[in-house]
Amino acid sequence: MPDDFSGLGLSAKVTDAVAAAGYTKPTEIQAQAIPYVLEKKDIIGIAQTGTGKTASFVLPMLTLLESGRARARMPRTLILEPTRELAAQVHENFEKYGKNHKLSVALIIGGVSFDDQNKKLDRGVDVLIATPGRLLDQFERGRILMSGVEILVIDEADRMLDMGFIPEIEKICAKLPPRRQTLFFSATMAPEIQKLTSRFLKDPIRIEVARKNSVVETIDQKLVRVPNSPEDKRAALRQLIRGEVGLKNAIIFCNRKRDVATLARSLQRHGFSAAGLHGDMDQKSRMETLDSFKTDKLMLLVASDVAARGLDIPAVSHVFNFDVPTHAEDYIHRIGRTGRAGRSGISITLATPSDGKYLDAITRLIQRDIPPMALDGNIREEPVAEAREHEPRERRSRRGRGNTRSDGSTQHAAPGRADRQERNGSEIRSQAPRVHQEAPRPERQDRPEPLPETQKPRRGPVSDTPFGSDGPVPAFLLRPTGAR
Ligand code: AMP
Numbered sequence: 201m202p203d204d205f206s207g208l209g210l211s212a213k214v215t216d217a218v219a220a221a222g223y224t225k226p227t228e229i230q231a232q233a234i235p236y237v238l239e240k241k242d243i244i245g246i247a248q249t250g251t252g253k254t255a256s257f258v259l260p261m262l263t264l265l266e267s268g269r270a271r272a273r274m275p276r277t278l279i280l281e282p283t284r285e286l287a288a289q290v291h292e293n294f295e296k297y298g299k300n301h302k303l304s305v306a307l308i309i310g311g312v313s314f315d316d317q318n319k320k321l322d323r324g325v326d327v328l329i330a331t332p333g334r335l336l337d338q339f340e341r342g343r344i345l346m347s348g349v350e351i352l353v354i355d356e357a358d359r360m361l362d363m364g365f366i367p368e369i370e371k372i373c374a375k376l377p378p379r380r381q382t383l384f385f386s387a388t389m390a391p392e393i394q395k396l397t398s399r400f401l402k403d404p405i406r407i408e409v410a411r412k413n414s415v416v417e418t419i420d421q422k423l424v425r426v427p428n429s430p431e432d433k434r435a436a437l438r439q440l441i442r443g444e445v446g447l448k449n450a451i452i453f454c455n456r457k458r459d460v461a462t463l464a465r466s467l468q469r470h471g472f473s474a475a476g477l478h479g480d481m482d483q484k485s486r487m488e489t490l491d492s493f494k495t496d497k498l499m500l501l502v503a504s505d506v507a508a509r510g511l512d513i514p515a516v517s518h519v520f521n522f523d524v525p526t527h528a529e530d531y532i533h534r535i536g537r538t539g540r541a542g543r544s545g546i547s548i549t550l551a552t553p554s555d556g557k558y559l560d561a562i563t564r565l566i567q568r569d570i571p572p573m574a575l576d577g578n579i580r581e582e583p584v585a586e587a588r589e590h591e592p593r594e595r596r597s598r599r600g601r602g603n604t605r606s607d608g609s610t611q612h613a614a615p616g617r618a619d620r621q622e623r624n625g626s627e628i629r630s631q632a633p634r635v636h637q638e639a640p641r642p643e644r645q646d647r648p649e650p651l652p653e654t655q656k657p658r659r660g661p662v663s664d665t666p667f668g669s670d671g672p673v674p675a676f677l678l679r680p681t682g683a684r
Contacts, residue, residue: 202226208234211263213300218259221296227252228409233383234260240381242401246408248387249356250536257353257383258293261327262301264351270304270324274348278376279329280369282359283506284309284483285490287329290355294327303327308334308344311483318343332360332368339375346375357386357393363506366392373400388529419539420546422573423559428552430459434466436575437522440548441472441500443576449493450518452502453534455526463522464502474500477507505530508537521549528561548573 202208205215205226226234229247236243237260247253261277270276281287287309294305306320308330321328321344328335328344338344352373354360360369382401386393397404426436441447452467454460457478464476475489475498486507492498501508505525516538525531531549538545549570551559563569 202231205259208259209238209263210234210259211266213266214259214262214297217262217297217299218255220299223255227256229253229407230256230259232407232409233257236405236407237261237381237383238263240264242381242404243383244389244397244401244404244406245383245385246387246389246406247385248533248536251409253385254290254293254355255297257355257385258290258297261351261353262294262298262303265303265326266301268350270326271348272324273321273343274345275306275321275325275328276348277327277351277353278335278346278349278372279327279353279355280332280335280360280372281329282331282356282363282365284311284331285486286356287331288487290329294329305329308338309483310334311486314338314343332365332372336368336371339372346372347377349376349380351381351383352376353383353385354396355385357384357396358388358390361390361392366396369396370399418544419535420544421535421570422546422548423570424548424550424573424575426550426552426575428554430462433522433550433552434463436550437463437520438467438470438472439575440520440550444518444546444548446517446546448517449496449499450501450520451508451516451534451537452500452520452522453508453525454502454504455523457504457507459523460502460504460507467500467502472500473498474502477501477503479504479507505534508534517545519545519547521547524549524551524555524558524562526558528558528565531562532566 203225205218205223208226208231210218229245229251233243233245233253233256237257243257245253245256247256257279265276268276279287279290281290287307291305291307294303298305303326304320304324305327306317306325306329308314308317308328310331310333318338321338330338335344339346354369357369360366382404384397384401384404424436424440426433437452441450452463452474454463457480460476460478464474467474475492477486477489481489489498489501493501502522519535519538521531521534525534535545535547538547559570
């Protein structure tokens with residue numbers, strides 16, 4: 201494998217931007233795919249997120265796009281992503297690695313206004329990043345012509361399959377010029393995906409960089425036995441969070457969307473810097489939450505599998521499985537949020553007595569047992585804090601605030617302790633962080649996971665439904681500036 205990016209055939213503008221991003225050595229998928237992409241070959245890349253696969257298509261695309269220019273409404277390249285967040289991440293990659301280029305990149309995803317993007321499309325774009333349904337929508341409205349597409353990227357094809365996007369992909373492929381290059385990425389190769397590649401790719405080069413069910417070796421996995429009750433599980437989780445030395449930030453996975461909201465609210469009430477990420481939030485709030493997490497303003501991100509799918513959050517120290525995933529493969533995807541790109545990480549899974557068969561499936565899949573970890577003593581140590589859920593708003597809002605330490609930082613990670621100290625008068629509370637002060641909103645998530653945006657009815661207005669009728673998405677409990 202090459203030791204640096206110089207021998208791969210990338211242009212100087214691209215290698216300079218890669219160096220500026222701080223990357224010195226190509227990852228395996230990059231080393232293998234980039235030269236073929238530059239030769240304009242079709243590619244099947246079997247690689248999971250975390251392997252550097254995004255740059256494996258973005259970097260050579262940037263080099264190839266240096267010759268030629270965009271024409272009105274005819275994007276030169278098209279990248280299909282299953283979710284808005286992934287689309288936004290790819291966009292960020294183009295900004296990072298394309299900083300020496302003057303490329304026009306448009307984003308057609310749900311939840312954002314199309315006005316600006318349409319203006320861009322009218323002027324001509326080099327790169328169009330889209331979710332499949334939204335793209336078809338715009339195509340059917342006559343906003344986009346697909347006949348100029350030179351390169352098509354289908355990213356996270358297995359996710360597309362899970363989310364029911366294959367018919368849309370087929371439709372899109374049929375509208376593209378047959379003489380194009382296709383780069384196809386998937387973590388797994390289910391038969392439906394295989395079928396898609398044999399239909400739409402020409403003599404593809406197959407590159408496989410990780411075994412399908414491999415668990416990143418740098419993740420320290422632990423299993424904690426907890427009782428069935430949600431209250432006990434939440435108390436156990438709080439104890440674990442407080443007890444983890446070196447916890448910088450964490451993603452906490454729940455199996456059900458309504459539990460994401462409940463757990464996020466509960467953690468907030470206990471003073472943690474926490475917010476939920478789920479599909480009912482509008483695009484702006486999802487992005488804000490994600491951004492707060494990426495920029496360390498938010499410590500705990502509570503998420504469902506769909507909401508967290510493929511998200512690139514480079515430095516997550518911990519993953520908690522508040523629920524044991526019912527699909528064993530999700531365990532690998534979830535814990536893969538930590539231990540990325542060679543970093544070490546810790547995953548802690550809470551298992552109840554009724555999770556036996558799911559745990560068995562996971563251990564079979566990863567071909568090892570998850571080492572047990574014990575909780576300290578009694579996990580129900582905080583009856584007062586739990587009771588707070590029913591307190592009036594004003595009283596609640598006075599609690600759970602960070603405690604300013606003598607060094608000016610604010611203590612958030614041990615709110616139980618902080619509360620006690622506050623009552624003892626032993627800590628000064630001079631700098632209140634922004635605290636979520638809203639009364640608990642009625643649960644409106646008793647539905648299954650939201651359909652991906654393309655499966656929602658697509659006729660009529662294109663804007664996404666806002667987060668319920670009761671006002672904007674709740675403020676997030678953020679760390680105050682300089683809290684770290
Ligand atoms: P991806 O698989 O595209 O989601 O990328 C996973 C992470 O690896 C991202 O945070 C990238 O910024 C990072 N990354 C990409 N290429 C490299 C590289 N050559 N060396 C180290 N990290 C990289």
